Amino acid sequence: MTSRNWVRLFMTTLLVGGVTTAIVGFIIRWNEFQPYFTEFQIIDILSTLIWLIVMGFLFSVISQMGFFSYLTIHRFGLGIFKSASLWNAVQVVLILFGLFDLIYLRYEKFAKPGDSLLPYFGLAILLLGVALIVAWYKVKQTNRGAFIPALFFMIVVTLVEWVPVLRENEKSWLYLMMVALMACNAYQLLILHRLNTQSEQERQKRAAQPKSTTNNSKKKKMSKKPSM
Numbered sequence: 001m002t003s004r005n006w007v008r009l010f011m012t013t014l015l016v017g018g019v020t021t022a023i024v025g026f027i028i029r030w031n032e033f034q035p036y037f038t039e040f041q042i043i044d045i046l047s048t049l050i051w052l053i054v055m056g057f058l059f060s061v062i063s064q065m066g067f068f069s070y071l072t073i074h075r076f077g078l079g080i081f082k083s084a085s086l087w088n089a090v091q092v093v094l095i096l097f098g099l100f101d102l103i104y105l106r107y108e109k110f111a112k113p114g115d116s117l118l119p120y121f122g123l124a125i126l127l128l129g130v131a132l133i134v135a136w137y138k139v140k141q142t143n144r145g146a147f148i149p150a151l152f153f154m155i156v157v158t159l160v161e162w163v164p165v166l167r168e169n170e171k172s173w174l175y176l177m178m179v180a181l182m183a184c185n186a187y188q189l190l191i192l193h194r195l196n197t198q199s200e201q202e203r204q205k206r207a208a209q210p211k212s213t214t215n216n217s218k219k220k221k222m223s224k225k226p227s228m
Contacts, residue, residue, distance in 0.1 A: 017060025018053040025052040063184035091152040
């Protein structure tokens with residue numbers, strides 16, 4: 001990827017994180033922020049909006065760190081296991097392990113005596129559902145081989161990025177960071193191949209420019225005939 005497209009990816013992902021967090025933040029904490037709107041407290045509304053956008057930027061940076069870390073890990077995995085099918089099998093095991101931890105470990109840590117395990121399936125089902133949709137769309141854009149890596153990234157990497165809030169289990173922050181991370185991760189995953197293709201086209205264009213310039217100068221010299 002060229003530096004120009006990398007900057008573009010960084011800035012647009014920041015925008016996705018900021019906008020998503022601002023929208024979801026107002027929805028999730030509407031009971032808290034509603035008085036600002038009913039009483040037309042413009043300063044409070046703007047300060048809250050700016051604060052949510054800044055938090056979205058932070059979530060976006062965490063997402064981008066996880067994304068580029070996974071790209072490195074993916075290459076290492078292909079090199080170590082020497083087979084894409086074997087590496088995919090390892091990723092499937094890690095996906096199942098991650099979903100199990102999201103359900104069981106949260107239940108063990110936060111459930112009260114007598115609580116059912118079923119409510120703790122909600123976040124795992126939501127995360128899996130979004131991941132399946134994103135992975136399916138990635139396959140439509142690229143090839144079948146992208147399904148498992150996309151699913152792994154959307155589930156396991158999102159869980160790793162989500163750990164600080166999962167440990168606290170504060171409901172509003174839990175959903176706020178989850179939605180922001182999934183939005184940023186999905187965006188990066190789905191736009192990566194387009195930026196790589198565009199970067200390759202730009203490199204080819206740059207490589208062809210000196211050659212065409214040289215040929216044009218030669219043609220100009222040949223066209224100039226000595227005056228009689």
